[in-house]
Amino acid sequence: xxxxxRTGNSGTPAILRLVLGFVIFAHGxxxxxxxxxxxxxxxxxxxxxxYMHIPAPFAFLAIAAEFFGGIGLVIGLLTRVxxxxxxxxxxxxxxxxxxxxxxxxxxAGTQKGEGIEFHLLVLAIATCLMINGGGACSIxxxxxxxx
Numbered sequence: 001x002x003x004x005x006r007t008g009n010s011g012t013p014a015i016l017r018l019v020l021g022f023v024i025f026a027h028g029x030x031x032x033x034x035x036x037x038x039x040x041x042x043x044x045x046x047x048x049x050x051y052m053h054i055p056a057p058f059a060f061l062a063i064a065a066e067f068f069g070g071i072g073l074v075i076g077l078l079t080r081v082x083x084x085x086x087x088x089x090x091x092x093x094x095x096x097x098x099x100x101x102x103x104x105x106x107x108a109g110t111q112k113g114e115g116i117e118f119h120l121l122v123l124a125i126a127t128c129l130m131i132n133g134g135g136a137c138s139i140x141x142x143x144x145x146x147x
Contacts, residue, residue, distance in 0.1 A: 002145075004078070004081070005141075005143050005144035006140075006144045007138060007140050008132065008133070009135065009136045011135060011136050013079075013128065014135035014137050015135075017076060017079060017129055017134050020073055020083075020086070020122065020125045021069075021072070024122075025066070025073075026070070027066050028063065029067060029070075030044075032044075032066075041063065052096060052097070062089050065082075066086070069089075075138075075139055076134035076137065076138025077134075079129055079133050080129065080133060083125075083129035083130045084130055086122065086126050087122075087127065087130070090123050091123070097113070101115045103115045103116060103117055
């Protein structure tokens with residue numbers, strides 16, 4: 001468990017953790033609670049299972065990874081686990097939904113969906129957090145014996 005929590009006191013992973021955590025939590029709270037214009041848990045589960053053909057247990061894990069993973073990143077608790085869940089979530093989103101729209105987001109509103117540029121950035125940040133841990137000001141650091 002100590003290896004899972006071990007992290008340095010660098011501010012760099014802390015910044016990445018906080019920013020990614022807030023962004024992912026916002027998306028997760030749309031799916032889980034219907035906040036920020038989201039559909040909420042039941043509608044999201046229905047969309048994932050019916051239209052995207054994602055089995056219910058995996059749909060639930062996707063919602064939980066965003067909601068609880070976002071919270072975990074913000075407070076720096078089980079950073080590597082949260083980052084891994086978010087990484088898997090983004091890989092599924094890329095291959096299940098976004099890849100055929102190309103690289104770019106739909107800034108101009110000229111395509112029918114969003115490309116993968118956001119997802120690639122999330123993959124890079126999540127990978128850095130899995131390697132380095134949560135950094136400064138994380139609960140992980142405190143639990144692992146850091147000061």
